[in-house]
Amino acid sequence: MIKCAHEDGKVEFLDGSAVYADAIIHCTGYKYHFPFLNTNGKVTVDDNRVGPLYEHVFPPSLAPWLSFVGLPNLTQPALLMELQAKWVAKVLSGKLKLPTxxxxxxxxxxxYQHLDQVGWPKRLTHQLLQDKIDYENWLLLS
Structure with missing residues (x-):
C-alpha cells in the first residue's frame, strides 16, 4: 500500500520500500479516497465529491500536473476513461491549452452551485446521467 508520493516521482510504500513511477493508477470502486495524496487541501473529498475539479478531471491549482481519470460513473467506463485520457494527453503534450x-x-x-440549487447531493457529483453524452462529445471534440 502506498504511504506517499513525492513530486520527483518517488513513491513510498508502507513496508518502507520505494520506486520511481511515471503514473499512479488508484482504483477506488467509486468510493473516493486518496490517503497517499497530500495536496495541502487543494483537492478534497467531501461526501464523495472530489474537488474542485475542472470537467471532473483537473484540479485548477494543480493542473495539468495532477489529473483524475475515471471519476464519473453511470457511463461506459472504458469509453469515458479513454476519452478523458486522450484529453489529458493533449493537454500534457501542449496540443490543447487549458483555461486559466x-x-x-x-x-x-x-x-457545484448548479448541483446544489437543483438539490443534487454531493455524493452524486460524478454521476453524469443525462449529461453523459454531452460530456463525452465535449471530450471527443476537445
Missing amino acids: EEEMTTSAQGF
Missing part, C-alpha cells in the same frame, strides 16, 4: 486557473475554478464552482 481562475477560469477553471469559476467553472467548477458554477457546476
Whole structure:
C-alpha cells in the first residue's frame, strides 16, 4: 500500500520500500479516497465529491500536473476513461491549452452551485446521467 508520493516521482510504500513511477493508477470502486495524496487541501473529498475539479478531471491549482481519470460513473467506463485520457494527453503534450486557473475554478464552482440549487447531493457529483453524452462529445471534440 502506498504511504506517499513525492513530486520527483518517488513513491513510498508502507513496508518502507520505494520506486520511481511515471503514473499512479488508484482504483477506488467509486468510493473516493486518496490517503497517499497530500495536496495541502487543494483537492478534497467531501461526501464523495472530489474537488474542485475542472470537467471532473483537473484540479485548477494543480493542473495539468495532477489529473483524475475515471471519476464519473453511470457511463461506459472504458469509453469515458479513454476519452478523458486522450484529453489529458493533449493537454500534457501542449496540443490543447487549458483555461486559466481562475477560469477553471469559476467553472467548477458554477457546476457545484448548479448541483446544489437543483438539490443534487454531493455524493452524486460524478454521476453524469443525462449529461453523459454531452460530456463525452465535449471530450471527443476537445
